[in-house]
Amino acid sequence: MKLLRVGTAGAERPALLDAEGTLRDLSGIVTDVDGALLADPAALDRVRSAAASGELPVLVAEGLRVGPPVGRIGKVVCIGLNYHDHAAETGATPPAEPVIFFKAADTVVGPEDTVLVPRKSVKTDWEVELAIVIGHTARYLESDEEALAHVAGYAVSHDVSEREFQIERGGTWDKGKNCETFNPLGPWLVTPDEVPDPQALSLKLWVNGELKQDGTTAQQIFPVAEVVRYVSQFMTLYPGDVINTGTPAGVAMGQPEPKPYLRAGDVVELEIEGLGRQRQELKDA
Incomplete structure (x- = not known):
């Protein structure tokens, strides 16, 4: 998977780039791409299943800022x-x-x-x-x-x-x-x-x-x-x-x-x- 975070600095929301290069909104599935998500196999499975379904909402990429792909980095x-x-x-x-x-x-x-x-x-x-x-x-x-x-x-x-x-x-x-x-x-x-x-x-x-x-x-x-x-x-x-x-x-x-x-x-x-x-x-x- 290609996970990312989009939006203004400090207010990014989770997203996914699917196999066809379409940007998809993950905010209805998870709250952020961060350590809590990465450490939770069940949450990652939900993301994979949602991505495979092709039903995640499409995000309009034009003009949309891409933030760091991980939030709340410890070090x-x-x-x-x-x-x-x-x-x-x-x-x-x-x-x-x-x-x-x-x-x-x-x-x-x-x-x-x-x-x-x-x-x-x-x-x-x-x-x-x-x-x-x-x-x-x-x-x-x-x-x-x-x-x-x-x-x-x-x-x-x-x-x-x-x-x-x-x-x-x-x-x-x-x-x-x-x-x-x-x-x-x-x-x-x-x-x-x-x-x-x-x-x-x-x-x-x-x-x-x-x-x-x-x-x-x-x-x-x-x-x-x-x-x-x-x-x-x-x-x-x-x-x-x-x-x-x-x-x-x-x-x-x-x-x-x-x-x-x-x-x-x-x-x-x-x-x-x-x-x-x-x-x-x-x-x-």
């Missing part, structure tokens, strides 16, 4: 330096264990919402990423199979970063990762039955129409199952939590001087095979 866990080619382009040694940092849940916006360039920013960068959405509470998972069984689905994530804040201003990476609007997510939450192999997905990102990133999840140093298993050793993952799994080569930071960091007026587009496409215009905060 956004991020994995850094998780692609062999990205580590190489930045001159970093591939990590022996996953590098973990966090984004606040309030950085998450819709896939076509405006991204704000922070005040005094000179190094705002792009990163297309595969996001994992957790479906069941995960603690101390022991195997890849167990880890994948806790995944509710996948989505496109844009891990926007301010590199000066992240790297040159001291402390941890958090200052460069948590600026307002720095995590567009969506358009859809795609359930695992439609993503048979999360290690065989192409990822692409364009800036002003120019292809900048063209990678594949096969390049991940730590694959999806290992990421979920590993993270569960250090924290409890709850339904609706999101894990951003890193970015392939092609970010501005990895390019020759003068590095083409983002500015107000730029347009970023990104997509992951089978998971949909995003588009953001950048404006000054």
